[in-house]
Amino acid sequence: MHYWIEGGFPLRGNVKCQGAKNSAVQLLAASLLTRELVILENVPAIEDIVSMIDLLRSLGSQVEFDQKRHRVCIENAGPIHPHIQNPQASALRASLSLVGPLLAREGETSIPFPGGCNIGSRPIDLHLKGFGVLGADALLEHGRIIAKARSLQGKRIYLDYPSVGATANLMMASSLARGETILENAAEEPEIVDLANMLKKMGAKIRGAGTKMLQIRGVQWLKGVRHHVIPDRIEGGTYLVAAAITRGKLSLQDSIPQHLEPLLVKLQEAGATIDVNGNKVKVFVSGRLRAFDIKTMPYPGFPTDLQNQMTILMTLAEGTSLVTETVFENRFLLTSELRKMGADIRTEGHGALITGVDHLTGARVTAPNLRGGASLVLAALSAQGVSEVHDIQHIDRGYEKMEEKLEQVGAKIQRIELKGSKDANP
Numbered sequence: 001m002h003y004w005i006e007g008g009f010p011l012r013g014n015v016k017c018q019g020a021k022n023s024a025v026q027l028l029a030a031s032l033l034t035r036e037l038v039i040l041e042n043v044p045a046i047e048d049i050v051s052m053i054d055l056l057r058s059l060g061s062q063v064e065f066d067q068k069r070h071r072v073c074i075e076n077a078g079p080i081h082p083h084i085q086n087p088q089a090s091a092l093r094a095s096l097s098l099v100g101p102l103l104a105r106e107g108e109t110s111i112p113f114p115g116g117c118n119i120g121s122r123p124i125d126l127h128l129k130g131f132g133v134l135g136a137d138a139l140l141e142h143g144r145i146i147a148k149a150r151s152l153q154g155k156r157i158y159l160d161y162p163s164v165g166a167t168a169n170l171m172m173a174s175s176l177a178r179g180e181t182i183l184e185n186a187a188e189e190p191e192i193v194d195l196a197n198m199l200k201k202m203g204a205k206i207r208g209a210g211t212k213m214l215q216i217r218g219v220q221w222l223k224g225v226r227h228h229v230i231p232d233r234i235e236g237g238t239y240l241v242a243a244a245i246t247r248g249k250l251s252l253q254d255s256i257p258q259h260l261e262p263l264l265v266k267l268q269e270a271g272a273t274i275d276v277n278g279n280k281v282k283v284f285v286s287g288r289l290r291a292f293d294i295k296t297m298p299y300p301g302f303p304t305d306l307q308n309q310m311t312i313l314m315t316l317a318e319g320t321s322l323v324t325e326t327v328f329e330n331r332f333l334l335t336s337e338l339r340k341m342g343a344d345i346r347t348e349g350h351g352a353l354i355t356g357v358d359h360l361t362g363a364r365v366t367a368p369n370l371r372g373g374a375s376l377v378l379a380a381l382s383a384q385g386v387s388e389v390h391d392i393q394h395i396d397r398g399y400e401k402m403e404e405k406l407e408q409v410g411a412k413i414q415r416i417e418l419k420g421s422k423d424a425n426p
């Protein structure tokens, strides 16, 4: 399955931001913390959500997903089997966020080692260490995470790194632990705040969400909830960069501009005109952009999930740009594909040096992972001539109706599904 794209058309018009993938997957896991009905609104209709729902169903959850209305209803009133055999779990990093809730609810769980994008080794030591501090036996054995706890006792936990997943997992587990948990050096991402907000509506006692220190006072039980997922700052940011790359004029609707701050500052630095008005962000670019540098950091620093998209922008900017990727060890996988399109990019360890060229040229490229694939689409939208972006199943994991959204604002893009063909490069 691939995209056929004819580049060179400035994107103009409005794009609606979807619900946040990296919040929704954790909110789905959190539904295990109650036996009452959980209703999630503004859930994106993407593969990672479908996969997460399949995992919940394999545990015994009753789940309905109305993809048209972006609504998920989950009931965990019945018995939950806390051991996942489903190999699909190993394809999804978010499956890891089932461990905390299952430990808290059932006192035990085991899941296949969680996978996710090939952007680094994706260790889970901070999760296991945190569960251990709360009194669980948690280890990795024969490729499976195995965790057991007669009861969870609140404690002070220091995270060596502000891991998003570990912060979410430990916040969920300690919500039903005995006593108080202090989580130091916690992640401050908006998705963590969204999860904390839902848990508090369920009756959890959580303070400090969005700061480096979380205080969670365990409670006996949590009630059902209806919760609206926050907008996806990464999906929305991807379309803002697409507008800049094609020198168009795009308005992103239903966003939270504050969550996009690191990106908007960088786009302005490069010479784009940015206009923020309520939940709308408008990007306008007329001439060639200037080179700029980015260094990815935990929130509120520049997000690693928008690094590949900005690298594409740099391939066309005036001058030489530097990218420093500090969060993951392997997030330049799209470099070889960009070179096929004429980009001047050199990578060395955690860094990439990009010298802007006058234009990219259409080519046949293959998506290496979710954000790399979305970024290659952006490159193809700006390139002269026709491109094919293959292995777009990676993109379907995190972007709802990408080709429809792009077509509506002037892109020439088609999804080509050749039955039974070997799609990737031979």
Ligand code: EPZ
Pocket: 021, 022, 023, 025, 093, 094, 117, 120, 121, 122, 123, 124, 125, 126, 127, 128, 161, 162, 163, 164, 165, 166, 304, 305, 327, 328, 329, 370, 371, 398
């Ligand atoms: C979440 O992954 C997101 N995924 C990622 O988005 C995002 O890039 C990442 O946070 C950082 O913002 C989901 O939310 C499903 P981390 P996560 O734990 O939780 C190291 C996308 O494209 N680390 O904050 O796995 C780790 O190796 C995806 O939507 C440990 O060392 O990220 C990495 O270097 C890609 N030990 C750093 O921390 C651990 O136990 C950040 O990882 C855990 C993490």
